[in-house]
Amino acid sequence: MTVAAEPALSAPAERLRERLASAPGGLRAEVADRDLPTIEVAPEAWPALARYLRDDPGCRYDLFLDLCGVDNLKRPGQKTRFEAVVHLHSLSRNEHVRVRVPLPNSDKPSLPSVSDVYPAANWFEREAYDLYGFDFPGHPNLHRLLCHDAFVGHPLRKDYAPGQRWFFAEEDLRMPAWSKDTDVRAGHFETQTISIGPSHPATHGIIHLVARLDGERIVRAETMIGYLHRCFEKMAEKHHWNQIIPYTDRLNYVSAMINGVGYVRTVEKMLGVEVPERGRLVRTILSEFTRIMDHCVCIGANLVDIGALTSFVYLYQNRENVYDLLEACCGARLTVSYVRVGGLAVDVPDDFVARCRGLLESIPKLLDDVEKLVNNNRVVRSRLSGTGVVTKEQAVAWGMTGPMLRASGVPYDVRQARPYDFYDRFDWDVAMARDGDNFARYLVRLEEMRQSLKIIRQALEILPAKGPVNSDDWRVVLPPKDAVYHDMESLIYHFKLVMEGVRAPAGERYEWIEGANGELGYYAVSDGRGGPYRLKVRPPCFPNMAAFEHMVVGGTVSDAIATLGTLNIIAGELDR
Amino acid sequence: MNSPASKSALPAHPAAKAGGGAGEFLVTRLEEMVSWARKNSLWPFPFATACCGIEFMAVAAAHYDIARFGSEVMRFSPRQADLLIVAGTVTDKMAPVLRKIYDQMPEPKWVISMGVCASSGGFYRAYHVTQGIDEIVPVDVYVPGCPPTPEELIHAILELQKKIASGEKSRDGRSKKFAAEQTS
Numbered sequence: 001m002t003v004a005a006e007p008a009l010s011a012p013a014e015r016l017r018e019r020l021a022s023a024p025g026g027l028r029a030e031v032a033d034r035d036l037p038t039i040e041v042a043p044e045a046w047p048a049l050a051r052y053l054r055d056d057p058g059c060r061y062d063l064f065l066d067l068c069g070v071d072n073l074k075r076p077g078q079k080t081r082f083e084a085v086v087h088l089h090s091l092s093r094n095e096h097v098r099v100r101v102p103l104p105n106s107d108k109p110s111l112p113s114v115s116d117v118y119p120a121a122n123w124f125e126r127e128a129y130d131l132y133g134f135d136f137p138g139h140p141n142l143h144r145l146l147c148h149d150a151f152v153g154h155p156l157r158k159d160y161a162p163g164q165r166w167f168f169a170e171e172d173l174r175m176p177a178w179s180k181d182t183d184v185r186a187g188h189f190e191t192q193t194i195s196i197g198p199s200h201p202a203t204h205g206i207i208h209l210v211a212r213l214d215g216e217r218i219v220r221a222e223t224m225i226g227y228l229h230r231c232f233e234k235m236a237e238k239h240h241w242n243q244i245i246p247y248t249d250r251l252n253y254v255s256a257m258i259n260g261v262g263y264v265r266t267v268e269k270m271l272g273v274e275v276p277e278r279g280r281l282v283r284t285i286l287s288e289f290t291r292i293m294d295h296c297v298c299i300g301a302n303l304v305d306i307g308a309l310t311s312f313v314y315l316y317q318n319r320e321n322v323y324d325l326l327e328a329c330c331g332a333r334l335t336v337s338y339v340r341v342g343g344l345a346v347d348v349p350d351d352f353v354a355r356c357r358g359l360l361e362s363i364p365k366l367l368d369d370v371e372k373l374v375n376n377n378r379v380v381r382s383r384l385s386g387t388g389v390v391t392k393e394q395a396v397a398w399g400m401t402g403p404m405l406r407a408s409g410v411p412y413d414v415r416q417a418r419p420y421d422f423y424d425r426f427d428w429d430v431a432m433a434r435d436g437d438n439f440a441r442y443l444v445r446l447e448e449m450r451q452s453l454k455i456i457r458q459a460l461e462i463l464p465a466k467g468p469v470n471s472d473d474w475r476v477v478l479p480p481k482d483a484v485y486h487d488m489e490s491l492i493y494h495f496k497l498v499m500e501g502v503r504a505p506a507g508e509r510y511e512w513i514e515g516a517n518g519e520l521g522y523y524a525v526s527d528g529r530g531g532p533y534r535l536k537v538r539p540p541c542f543p544n545m546a547a548f549e550h551m552v553v554g555g556t557v558s559d560a561i562a563t564l565g566t567l568n569i570i571a572g573e574l575d576r
Numbered sequence: 577m578n579s580p581a582s583k584s585a586l587p588a589h590p591a592a593k594a595g596g597g598a599g600e601f602l603v604t605r606l607e608e609m610v611s612w613a614r615k616n617s618l619w620p621f622p623f624a625t626a627c628c629g630i631e632f633m634a635v636a637a638a639h640y641d642i643a644r645f646g647s648e649v650m651r652f653s654p655r656q657a658d659l660l661i662v663a664g665t666v667t668d669k670m671a672p673v674l675r676k677i678y679d680q681m682p683e684p685k686w687v688i689s690m691g692v693c694a695s696s697g698g699f700y701r702a703y704h705v706t707q708g709i710d711e712i713v714p715v716d717v718y719v720p721g722c723p724p725t726p727e728e729l730i731h732a733i734l735e736l737q738k739k740i741a742s743g744e745k746s747r748d749g750r751s752k753k754f755a756a757e758q759t760s
Contacts, residue, residue, distance in 0.1 A: 146704075147669070147703075147704055148667075148668055148669035148704070151704075155703045155704070160703070161703075162701070162702055162703060163701055163702065163703060164703050165668055165703055165704070165705075166668065166703075167668075168668045168669060168671065168672065169672055170672040170673075170676065173672075198670065198673055199623065199673055199677060200652070201652040206625050206670060226667075226669055227625070227667060227669050227670045227673075228625055228626055228664075228665060228667060228670070229667055229669065229704045230626075230665050230667065230700045230702065230704065230705055231700060231702035231703055231704050231705065234702055234703065235699075235700065235702055246699070247699075250626070250627055253626065253627035253630060254630060297630070297633075301633075312637070313637055313638045316633065316634065316637035316638065316639070317637070317638060317639065319634070319637075320634065320637070320639045323634075333631070333634075333725065334627060334630055334631055334723055335627060335722065335723065571625070571626065572626055572627060
């Protein structure tokens with residue numbers, strides 16, 4: 001099985017080197033060949049490079065995916081203590097690129113903000129400021145994003161103790177500066193500022209929107225997040241590769257299986273382990289069922305917010321049915337922890353195929369029912385049609401992926417753009433819409449569920465009835481228990497794996513799959529020990545949420561609630 | 577009401593058998609009747625922050641149907657709720673919000689801590705996570721699990737109903753830890 005972007009990486013890197021060399025004014029940047037073409041640039045040249053990468057017709061890296069910090073304090077041999085790592089994607093050329101910006105040693109490492117080039121960078125830079133203490137001159141609103149406002153220090157620095165907490169009281173909360181001054185305009189009554197959330201029935205988890213209202217309309221807004229910042233990345237640095245799988249389940253807990261698959265794929269790529277076909281197909285089937293579950297909750301909860309309770313009950317029944325399948329496979333309903341580096345925790349039960357086929361029959365009926373209830377419902381149409389509109393250009397500039405991007409008319413789906421596992425063997429279509437409004441997003445999700453069913457149907461046909469689900473490389477996968485009891489070598493492998501963990505070779509890797517909300521990427525740095533040196537998640541709903549404060553301006557509060565529902569914000573993934 | 581003590585609905589009070597004084601008898605019966613009504617009409621405030629919130633949704637949906645236990649009337653205003661179900665991880669950033677919501681609930685009130693994160697911080701022994709909500713609010717029933725299954729949450733509600741039926745008062749607004757410090 002070939003993976004589109006992987007073989008012959010040197011060609012894009014070579015081409016990139018030529019493009020950069022021909023840049024007007026000369027860009028001093030080095031291009032190297034890693035798992036992705038990697039550009040290294042000095043901080044002062046970074047904004048010019050970013051602009052060139054976005055605008056040059058031969059580059060066109062228009063989608064800003066991720067920015068994160070790395071602290072090399074305990075990784076000797078690196079140029080500087082801190083570096084910023086950026087991942088970009090070109091929609092027209094379907095390529096990823098990495099930019100590394102080593103930051104000169106100082107207590108407050110600094111690199112210029114690129115939030116004017118890529119609006120999506122805004123929140124990522126705030127996050128790097130919060131967690132690493134990077135300074136971004138030129139940033140419009142450089143405040144803490146995830147940690148609370150009484151926090152001291154920068155927790156992802158290697159010299160910060162993982163358990164060090166700081167007391168936070170209500171009065172410590174930083175409200176946006178503009179929210180405090182009154183704004184009286186001629187012909188208007190005084191505007192007022194309200195807080196929606198952090199505990200609000202329609203905030204789907206815990207999100208805090210501060211909005212200034214002029215009558216019923218929102219004239220200015222700012223979103224505050226971090227209320228569920230559970231320190232995933234710090235916890236990951238303290239665990240073995242396999243021990244992190246339960247943590248990944250709790251990122252996007254509505255579609256736990258997909259997170260796990262994305263994560264172990266990253267580790268498997270670092271190790272060079274090949275998972276048998278049967279194992280990968282089971283992962284695909286369960287991932288697609290999980291995608292259906294995710295969309296069910298998104299649509300159901302959104303409809304509840306706008307007053308339609310019945311369809312939630314229908315959609316949730318789908319979830320219950322899929323839960324039964326997951327429970328039969330691994331014993332858990334929601335947070336499955338079913339994948340392992342190199343395969344799966346256990347093989348599927350004997351009646352796996354029969355159960356899947358049962359679901360393939362029951363789910364479409366429930367979807368049809370929901371469609372009948374919703375599609376031509378006047379209330380739903382008037383609440384969702386024409387509200388929360390995102391144009392194609394805005395969606396790309398804000399770094400959106402997944403159903404959000406596709407509902408705005410950009411057909412980017414990782415399963416099709418860079419088919420992993422078996423997605424290129426199946427006959428399926430990327431669900432798309434053009435309007436970019438809330439109703440378009442509803443339709444895209446509904447269609448995606450149908451396409452997922454189509455994928456599952458085909459995957460079941462080629463699923464081998466028997467065979468291993470795990471790799472037989474005992475340096476990675478636990479040997480069978482029987483062998484551990486009777487064979488010295490297996491016992492040693494077992495011991496080493498449990499006590500020290502899988503040893504991924506030193507290096508870095510960015511792997512990405514299509515999560516339920518969009519591109520779910522894992523950027524892992526290994527120093528050769530049993531766990532990651534640094535693990536960064538590219539959470540798909542993070543850029544979507546960053547755009548929310550712009551999307552709601554001009555609309556009413558009730559529109560904002562409907563829009564928040566179709567963004568499908570999962571706080572576990574947003575705040576990590 | 578003719579006889580609230582009619583044999584079917586209400587358990588006979590021990591005082592009735594012991595033959596207590598007439599006045600005492602009436603007061604106790606009334607209390608018991610009130611507890612009986614309270615336990616079967618708990619109005620939860622779903623403080624759903626994370627994964628457990630999704631399982632809480634499952635309990636509220638058709639399959640597990642919390643309405644069978646009289647607790648389906650979700651109130652998102654603390655003023656209208658008497659049961660706080662904390663479902664999910666509470667971070668230090670969220671802790672003041674939780675305390676405020678608890679304070680805004682009228683007495684009598686009860687708290688269920690759903691899942692290990694709410695109960696102890698779970699496997700997030702980390703710089704931004706409150707290590708158990710009993711640092712902030714008193715808890716009546718702890719539910720283990722990550723997340724607990726719907727059956728476990730239903731069990732917790734039944735346990736709480738027993739506690740209410742037994743006439744045990746909800747604790748004052750002090751946390752366990754604080755109360756322990758006061759007594760020691």
